[in-house]
Amino acid sequence: MTRLREDDIDTVSARLPAYNETLRRLLGKGLAEVAAYSQAGSPGDFAVWQDTPVGVIPVSCGQGVIGGFAHTVKEIIAFLGFSSFVTARSDVGGLAEAVQRGAQVVFLADDDHFVAIHLAKGKVVDNAAATGRGYAAALALLAGGLTGEKALVIGAGPVGAGAAAYLTEQGAQVVIYDSNPEKSAQLSRAMAGVTAADDMAAALAACRLVVEATPAAGVIDCRDITDRMLVAAPGVPLGITPQGEARLSGRLIHDVLEIGVATMLFTVFAD
Structure with missing residues (x-):
């Protein structure tokens, strides 16, 4: 936490x-x-x-x-x-x-x-599991539904796991990326419908929906963001660079506690 x-x-x-x-x-x-x-x-x-x-x-x-x-x-x-x-x-x-x-x-x-x-x-x-679930629900609302969508969860900790669980329940195809590949692999083995990615940039390019669930700043840069991307970012500090945050105007959900x-x-x- x-x-x-x-x-x-x-x-x-x-x-x-x-x-x-x-x-x-x-x-x-x-x-x-x-x-x-x-x-x-x-x-x-x-x-x-x-x-x-x-x-x-x-x-x-x-x-x-x-x-x-x-x-x-x-x-x-x-x-x-x-x-x-x-x-x-x-x-x-x-x-x-x-x-x-x-x-x-x-x-x-x-x-x-x-x-x-x-x-x-x-x-x-x-809180960690609930936060992941709440942000995934918010992302579902932002996207107008999850069925058939491909969603990337960055961070395979408890928040990311909570988000992945909700996303799969609602019919999304979930990809998990973590800087520690073993954590991604463990979560993909434990949760049906979740696949592990070993290249974050490629996964970002392939997924319209993203949950940024790490405790690190600047994980996602402006160059990683597509025009259709929607992001829910429960991590503190915000894991998106200031330039990326500006590009995501109207397509980003983030708060510290609410x-x-x-x-x-x-x-x-x-x-």
Whole structure:
């Protein structure tokens, strides 16, 4: 999991309405609708759980609490129409406080994991897999469907695996590329419908749809981008050069936290 910095997230809460409108303009659906779409539903299907308390717990172990992180997660959850609060205490004390305050779902993150847990159902949703799924769903909306499309996933980690799983479920032909060829090969062996590529440039030229799921900057350059290419980029930092980002205007989906948190929330409540 990429560890975010305070300056990565300090404007997320204030920008939620504007970002929601950007998604509506690009995809025809806002943040809640994208997350629900990743679960083959609509926001109305989840309305019954909107009053279910969701506790966000700061965690201080490892490198410590990221300033504003818990508050930002809470604000995203609230923006989606759900009841949420940040515990006053952190760590085990925060978990106890969340339960005492009636939380049925808790969100918490350390240096390695960011999870949502439904306490009654014993259901755990990992941010990495949920983020991959949410971005793949957004890419499906941007493309107007996935059936018969050829999609490249760059990065064979948990985010890329989550994206690949959704893309194959929806009928796309998925190609996976990782700078470590063994990781690509492992994922292609583990997941039906996924083939491994050993040449990223050739794979980019062959695929209209791309999920850039690495934690590295500048993976995709302007020269790699075709006029028809559509990109969902959950990686932080953005894995596209500034020139590439400019060329992809209107064809790129990227944020630092919003789609991932929204998809975690809707996934943890999904049956």
